[in-house]
Amino acid sequence: MPGTTLPKITLPKIASRSRKSLAIVAAAAAVPMVLTGCTDNTKSPGASASAGPIQVTSTKTECKVSTGSVPSGNLSFAVKNEGTEITEFYLLAEDGLRIVGEVENIGPGLTRNLVITAPAGKYTTACKPGMQGDGIRAAFEVTDSGNKTVDADFQKLVDTGVQQYTAYVKDQTEQLVTGTKAFADAYAAGDASKARELYAATRMHWERIEPVAESFGDLDPKLDAREADLEPGQEWTGWHRAEKDLFPPAGYTALTATERAKIATQLVADTEELGKRTRTVVLSADKLGNGAKELLDEVARGKVTGEEEIWSHTDLWDFQANVDGARIAFENLKPALAQKDAALATSLDEKFAALQAELKKHAKGDGFAYYTELSPAEVQQLAALVDALGEPLSKLTSAVVL
Amino acid sequence: MSGCPFNHEPAEAPDGGTQPAAVGPHRRGVSRRGLFSLAGVGGVGAVAGLAAGYLSHDAVAAVAAPAGSGSNVVPFYGERQAGIITPTQDRLHMAAFDVTIEDRAAVIQLLKDWTAAAEAMTTGRTTGATGAVDGSYDAPPEDTGEALDLAAGKLTLTFGFGPGLFEKDLKPRFGLEGRRPGALIDLPHFPGDALQPERTGGDIVVQACADDPQVAVHAIRNLARIGFGKVRVRWSQLGFGRTSSTSRAQATARNLFGFKDGTANLKSEDAAPLDEHVWATAGTHPGEAWMAGGSYLVSRRIRMHIEIWDRTSLREQEGLIGRTKGVGAPLSGGEEFTAPDFAIKGRDGEPLIPIDSHVRLAHADQNNGVKMLRRGYNYTDGSDGLGHLDAGLFFIAFVKDPRTHYVPMQMAMAKSDKLALEYLKHTGSGLFAVPPGIKAGGFIGEGLFA
Ligand SMILES: [Cu+2]
Numbered sequence: 001m002p003g004t005t006l007p008k009i010t011l012p013k014i015a016s017r018s019r020k021s022l023a024i025v026a027a028a029a030a031v032p033m034v035l036t037g038c039t040d041n042t043k044s045p046g047a048s049a050s051a052g053p054i055q056v057t058s059t060k061t062e063c064k065v066s067t068g069s070v071p072s073g074n075l076s077f078a079v080k081n082e083g084t085e086i087t088e089f090y091l092l093a094e095d096g097l098r099i100v101g102e103v104e105n106i107g108p109g110l111t112r113n114l115v116i117t118a119p120a121g122k123y124t125t126a127c128k129p130g131m132q133g134d135g136i137r138a139a140f141e142v143t144d145s146g147n148k149t150v151d152a153d154f155q156k157l158v159d160t161g162v163q164q165y166t167a168y169v170k171d172q173t174e175q176l177v178t179g180t181k182a183f184a185d186a187y188a189a190g191d192a193s194k195a196r197e198l199y200a201a202t203r204m205h206w207e208r209i210e211p212v213a214e215s216f217g218d219l220d221p222k223l224d225a226r227e228a229d230l231e232p233g234q235e236w237t238g239w240h241r242a243e244k245d246l247f248p249p250a251g252y253t254a255l256t257a258t259e260r261a262k263i264a265t266q267l268v269a270d271t272e273e274l275g276k277r278t279r280t281v282v283l284s285a286d287k288l289g290n291g292a293k294e295l296l297d298e299v300a301r302g303k304v305t306g307e308e309e310i311w312s313h314t315d316l317w318d319f320q321a322n323v324d325g326a327r328i329a330f331e332n333l334k335p336a337l338a339q340k341d342a343a344l345a346t347s348l349d350e351k352f353a354a355l356q357a358e359l360k361k362h363a364k365g366d367g368f369a370y371y372t373e374l375s376p377a378e379v380q381q382l383a384a385l386v387d388a389l390g391e392p393l394s395k396l397t398s399a400v401v402l
Numbered sequence: 403m404s405g406c407p408f409n410h411e412p413a414e415a416p417d418g419g420t421q422p423a424a425v426g427p428h429r430r431g432v433s434r435r436g437l438f439s440l441a442g443v444g445g446v447g448a449v450a451g452l453a454a455g456y457l458s459h460d461a462v463a464a465v466a467a468p469a470g471s472g473s474n475v476v477p478f479y480g481e482r483q484a485g486i487i488t489p490t491q492d493r494l495h496m497a498a499f500d501v502t503i504e505d506r507a508a509v510i511q512l513l514k515d516w517t518a519a520a521e522a523m524t525t526g527r528t529t530g531a532t533g534a535v536d537g538s539y540d541a542p543p544e545d546t547g548e549a550l551d552l553a554a555g556k557l558t559l560t561f562g563f564g565p566g567l568f569e570k571d572l573k574p575r576f577g578l579e580g581r582r583p584g585a586l587i588d589l590p591h592f593p594g595d596a597l598q599p600e601r602t603g604g605d606i607v608v609q610a611c612a613d614d615p616q617v618a619v620h621a622i623r624n625l626a627r628i629g630f631g632k633v634r635v636r637w638s639q640l641g642f643g644r645t646s647s648t649s650r651a652q653a654t655a656r657n658l659f660g661f662k663d664g665t666a667n668l669k670s671e672d673a674a675p676l677d678e679h680v681w682a683t684a685g686t687h688p689g690e691a692w693m694a695g696g697s698y699l700v701s702r703r704i705r706m707h708i709e710i711w712d713r714t715s716l717r718e719q720e721g722l723i724g725r726t727k728g729v730g731a732p733l734s735g736g737e738e739f740t741a742p743d744f745a746i747k748g749r750d751g752e753p754l755i756p757i758d759s760h761v762r763l764a765h766a767d768q769n770n771g772v773k774m775l776r777r778g779y780n781y782t783d784g785s786d787g788l789g790h791l792d793a794g795l796f797f798i799a800f801v802k803d804p805r806t807h808y809v810p811m812q813m814a815m816a817k818s819d820k821l822a823l824e825y826l827k828h829t830g831s832g833l834f835a836v837p838p839g840i841k842a843g844g845f846i847g848e849g850l851f852a
Pocket of ligand 1: 760
C-alpha cells in the first residue's frame with residue numbers, strides 16, 4: 001500500500017561507539033513483567049490517570065489495547081509483544097500520520113513502556129508486527145481531564161533551543177580549529193612555554209562540546225586518548241600525547257623535533273576533520289539533554305578526580321568547559337522545560353549557579369589553580385556540587401522529550 | 403537473596419566428587435559446633451578438661467558432634483580443588499600473598515601447615531592442636547576464635563600460584579626453574595586499566611568462599627597468621643554477594659548495576675564444556691605437567707561508577723548490557739535463558755542487541771566459542787572520599803588457558819564495550835595457576851614441588 005506506510009521519525013544517527021548518540025524517540029523502557037498491570041489502590045477513584053499503564057498486546061494479527069479512552073495527562077502504555085516477530089507501537093494524531101509517540105524494536109516476549117504526555121483529542125493506536133506496512137490500527141480517545149496541557153508553542157521552543165545549540169557547536173569548533181593551529185605551531189616550533197600556555201585554554205573548546213565531538217568514534221581516540229586508554233601497539237596521538245611531552249614526568253625522554261611536528265600536524269588535521277563533520281550533525285532535544293548530563297558525568301568521572309590531565313594538572317579548565325557546555329544546552333532547552341517542569345528548571349538554575357560559584361573560587365588570572373593545588377576538602381566540595389547538579393540534570397531529557 | 407525460590411541447598415557435589423567425607427581419628431582441631439555442644443552436655447567439668455588439654459583430640463572428636471559431615475561442609479580433598487565448580491557461596495574473602503623468604507623447604511612446610519588448617523576449617527573445626535580455647539592459659543590461642551559456634555558454612559579454600567612464585571627479578575625461585583606453566587603469563591595492559599600495584603599480583607592466592615562472611619574472614623585471617631614471617635598479605639578483597647551462579651540449582655544473581663549477571667555462565671553440571679574450557683591440561687613441556695586437572699584463576703577488581711549509572715536511562719542501561727533489567731531476557735526476545743539472537747535486526751537494520759553491548763562482546767559466539775567459569779562477587783570498600791561508593795565487581799574466572807580464554811575477550815571488551823569505557827575501571831588484577839586437588843595426606847601444590 002504505497003503512501004500509507006507509517007512515517008518514520010528521522011533522528012540523525014551518529015555512528016559512534018559513544019553512547020551519547022542514542023536516539024530517544026520517546027521514553028520507552030522495559031518493565032519487569034511482574035510490575036505491569038499493578039495498580040495503585042491507594043489513589044482516589046477519580047484519579048484514573050494514575051490507574052496503571054494501558055495494556056497493549058501485540059501479536060501477528062492483533063493489537064489489543066486495554067482501553068479506548070483515557071483522560072489527558074501523562075499516558076503510560078505497557079506494550080507486550082506476544083508475537084514471534086519484532087513489533088512496534090505507535091500513538092498517532094487524528095490524521096493518522098503525525099507520530100505522537102512510538103516504541104520500537106520490541107523483541108518477541110518482551111514488554112516495554114511508552115510514556116507520553118497527550119492533550120485531549122482523537123488519536124490512533126497502531127502495532128506493527130514485523131515492522132512492516134501500515135500496522136494494525138484502532139481509534140483512541142483522550143478526554144479532557146482539566147489538567148493544564150502543554151502550550152502549543154512547545155515544539156517551537158524546543159526547535160529554537162536546538163538551533164541555538166547547533167550554532168554554539170559550530171562556534172566552538174571554529175574556535176577549536178583556530179586555537180589548535182596556534183597551539184600546534186608553537187609546539188612544533190619547539191616553543192614549549194607558549195604551547196603550555198595555550199594548552200588548557202584551547203582544549204576548553206573541545207571539552208565544551210565533548211559529547212558531540214566524542215560521537216565520532218574514530219576521531220575521539222585520535223584526539224583525546226589518555227595513555228592508559230591505549231591498547232598494546234596502538235599509536236598515541238592527540239592532546240594528551242603533547243601534554244606528556246610539555247609537562248614531562250620524571251625520567252621522561254622528550255620527543256624529537258620531527259616527532260613533535262608529526263603530532264602537531266596530525267592534531268590539526270584531525271581537528272579540521274572534526275570541524276567538517278560537525279557541520280552536518282543534526283541535533284535534537286534528547287541529544288542536548290543527554291549531552292548535558294554526559295558532560296557532568298565526565299566531570300564526576302575524570303575531572304574532579306584529576307585523572308584527565310595527569311601531567312599538566314589543568315583539570316579545572318576542562319571542568320569549567322564541561323560545565324559551560326552542559327549549562328548552554330540546559331539554557332537552550334530552558335524555555336521548553338519551563339513549560340513542562342518549571343520546578344526542575346529552577347532547581348537546575350540554582351545548582352548550576354552554586355557549582356559555578358565554587359569553581360570561581362579557584363580561578364587564577366585567565367585560568368584556574370592546578371588540580372594539585374586543591375585541598376582534599378576543596379575537591380570534596382566540588383564533587384558534592386557536581387553530584388547535586390548531576391542528579392536533577394539526568395531528568396532533563398525525559399522532562400523535555402516526553 | 404532470601405525468599406528466592408531457587409535458593410534451596412543443592413545436593414553436595416564436591417569438585418571431582420571422588421573424596422569421601424572422612425572423619426579420621428588422626429584429625430586435629432576441635433569442632434567449632436562440637437565444642438559448643440560439649441559445653442552444654444558435659445558442663446563445667448568437661449570444659450575445664452578441654453581447657454587443660456586433658457582430653458585427647460580423638461576423645462574430643464568422638465564426643466563432639468561429628469564434624470566433616472552435613473550439608474554445610476564442602477569436602478576439601480578431592481581430584482579438583484573445591485571452590486571452582488562448587489555452587490557459588492554468598493561471601494568471599496580473597497587474599498594474595500607475597501612470599502618474603504627464599505627457602506624452598508620453608509615454603510613447602512607452609513603449604514603443609516596451610517593444608518592442615520584449611521582442611522580443619524572447611525570441616526568446621528578450629529585450627530592447630532589446641533584450637534581457640536584448649537591451649538595453655540598463658541599462651542595466645544592457636545585459632546583466633548571468631549568462628550567458634552559457627553558452622554562450616556560451606557567454606558571452600560582454593561589456592562593458586564602467581565608468576566612471582568616462580569621467578570623474581572628474572573631469577574628462578576625455590577628451585578622452580580622450568581616449572582612455570584606457559585599459560586601463567588604476565589597479563590598485558592588492557593585499554594583503560596588503572597591498576598593499583600597494591601591491588602595487583604601476588605605470589606600465592608587464597609580464595610575463601612563461604613555462606614557466612616565471618617567464616618571466610620576467619621579462614622584468611624588464620625592462614626595469614628600461620629604464614630607470618632614467610633608470607634605477607636599483598637592485597638585482600640571482601641565480596642558480599644555472588645554475581646554468578648555455577649550450578650543450575652542457583653538463581654542468577656544481580657550485579658550492582660541491578661542486572662542479572664552470569665546467565666550464560668558455565669555450570670558445574672556441564673562436564674564436557676568444563677573439560678574444554680576450565681580444566682587445564684598437562685601443557686606442552688614436562689615441567690608444567692603438574693597443572694593437569696588444575697585451572698587458571700583470573701581476578702580483576704572492577705570499580706563501577708555506580709552513581710553515574712544510576713543517572714542513566716533504563717533504555718540506555720539495557721542497550722549497554724543487551725538484556726532487559728527485569729527478567730534478564732536478551733533484547734532479541736524471550737526469557738532469561740533464551741539464547742540471544744545476535745543476527746536479528748530491528749529498525750534501520752540495527753541489531754536488537756547492540757554491536758557494542760556487553761552481552762554480545764562477552765558471548766562465546768563472538769569469542770571463538772570460548773567460555774569461562776565465573777565466580778565474581780559484588781564488593782563495597784566503603785566510599786571514596788568524594789561521596790561515591792567504592793564499589794563494583796570483583797571478577798573471578800577460572801579458565802583452561804588465559805592466553806586463549808581470557809586475554810582476547812578482555813581486549814575486545816576493553817576496546818569496544820561502551821559499558822567498560824564509560825562505567826567501569828579496572829583497579830586490581832591477578833593471574834594464578836590453580837593446581838589440581840589435594841589427596842588426603844598430601845598438601846597443596848605437592849605436584850609442583852615434587
Ligand atoms: Cu559481565
